[in-house]
Amino acid sequence: MGLGQLYNRQWIKGVLFLAIGVLGWYFFITDLAESIRGLITLGDQAGGLVKVGKQFKRVEGDHSVYLMIEGLIAFIVMGIIAFLYTLNVKDASQTGKLRDAGKDIYSFRQTLTNVNEKYFPFIILFLPIIVTIFLTVLPLVFSILIAFTNFGGNNLPPGKLVDWTGFKTFLNLVQLKTWSRTFAGVLSWTLIWAVIATVTTYFAGILVALLIEQPRVRLKKLWRTVLIIPFAIPNLVSLLVMRNLFNNQFGPINDYLRMFGLQGLPWLTDPFWAKITVILVNMWIGIPVSMILVCGVLTTIPRDMYEAAEVDGANPFQKFKNITMPFVLFATAPILIMQFAGNINNFNVIFLLTNGDPVNPKYQYAGSTDLLITWLYKLTLNNQEYNFASALGIIIFVMIATFSIYNFRKTKSFKEEDMIQ
Missing domain, CATH: 1.10.3720.10 (MetI-like)
Known part of the structure; x- marks a missing residue:
């Protein structure tokens, strides 16, 4: 991500896309992958009291509901990164076509001006869309997924783990x-x-x-x-x-x-x-x-x-x-x-x-x-x-x-x- 812009000698844009790509991979390796795994498994160890010798010791286990929410957030972040990656590829491709045609490529300032003129409504709506995804779509998807688990009754975390049950x-x-x-x-x-x-x-x-x-x-x-x-x-x-x-x-x-x-x-x-x-x-x-x-x-x-x-x-x-x-x-x-x-x-x-x-x-x-x-x-x-x-x-x-x-x-x-x- 960003290498296409660097190849086309768009240094500022290339560095920005490269930084986004590096951060995306860093969060994926350190956090997102584990969050997605938690969404799939919903936890490996339930919390509660464990007998050690003659005493009981409290063990902090996995909270299935929190793991589900974190996994959904991870999917949303990955979707945003994938969207930015698509823009990066499309931008590099269009710039490459201009170079092949012998035309001048946009400078970083010209790119900002062009984006502002053509895509200003989308730029303004980007932040509200992100907020809507996290505050409306995420709770809606979460409430739907709950129907396909055994979360309820006596099976409540963190004392017990929640499992996927399909259409049961x-x-x-x-x-x-x-x-x-x-x-x-x-x-x-x-x-x-x-x-x-x-x-x-x-x-x-x-x-x-x-x-x-x-x-x-x-x-x-x-x-x-x-x-x-x-x-x-x-x-x-x-x-x-x-x-x-x-x-x-x-x-x-x-x-x-x-x-x-x-x-x-x-x-x-x-x-x-x-x-x-x-x-x-x-x-x-x-x-x-x-x-x-x-x-x-x-x-x-x-x-x-x-x-x-x-x-x-x-x-x-x-x-x-x-x-x-x-x-x-x-x-x-x-x-x-x-x-x-x-x-x-x-x-x-x-x-x-x-x-x-x-x-x-x-x-x-x-x-x-x-x-x-x-x-x-x-x-x-x-x-x-x-x-x-x-x-x-x-x-x-x-x-x-x-x-x-x-x-x-x-x-x-x-x-x-x-x-x-």
Whole structure:
């Protein structure tokens, strides 16, 4: 690295590339090679107490998780060095072609000027890209790799070493009865919840927007302001208040039901009613969002289309079906897809309202209202089942990415944008 520039008599550039190459080889020999080996083996000796004679001596062993992180960092550094080496070869090749053609080669100052003119955006973006790789890509890859190990439960470093297990964690999710029952139950409820939560908030938002936009309705701004308040209040506050309102013992809602001679309902302690409760509360929070979006779309629909439909004898339902709804769907279909994907990962409503409860004795570390995302949270922070949590994270990502990409490409707004491009 750098010898091509020295051969072409570009001394400063050659020395710089040579220094980078020498440093790269030095770090590879002294550190990077060992770090990559640690990523492959995940350690040779576990830490702990070893009996020496009549006494126990603490031995500092390998920490598999640290070795995995160091190995990933080593791969990233090697990738950066390989990228610089590619630039070095390309630069030497281009300079050699100029010499063969009998043209003058760039001096170091001319090279800097040329790079600044042609590649200034890339130079500015280089540092943010490096930071993104280390702070975003590295943790993402690390969390994915955890799913292919036995890191979790009683197998925690430094007391024990972590081993690569391939797809065993994913197989256990569907083969072991305790895990497969929980996975199937939580997955089915997650999909049911996502569909119901999306449909109810979306179409109820359309209904509210249509009612507000009726010509005979006065004080439209006031109604919009009042109905947007649930969205304006932070979800944390709203959900904690709702949790107290629906409390079975001292909640005001059950108190009012008893005042009318009715029995209080087990809003948060019965599995069925707990699911009904989270759906109702989600409607309270989500309808204002859809209402505002649809109100904006309704203002863009040309009035002459409605007038022409009235001349043709169309009734209100036909105007809604053939004019209003196509316009609304065209403008909000991508947002509808995003809402469905967001409801699959709707952590706040479930965790803050029910904490995934009531407890289900047939489930492994999950409650009756837990979604995949809240189950993942419990597996990670409460039970230290990191490999199963990582596997769930991968499954959630594949589900959402597949659904979102497929359905977004099917929307008319995407197809028309693609035709324009």
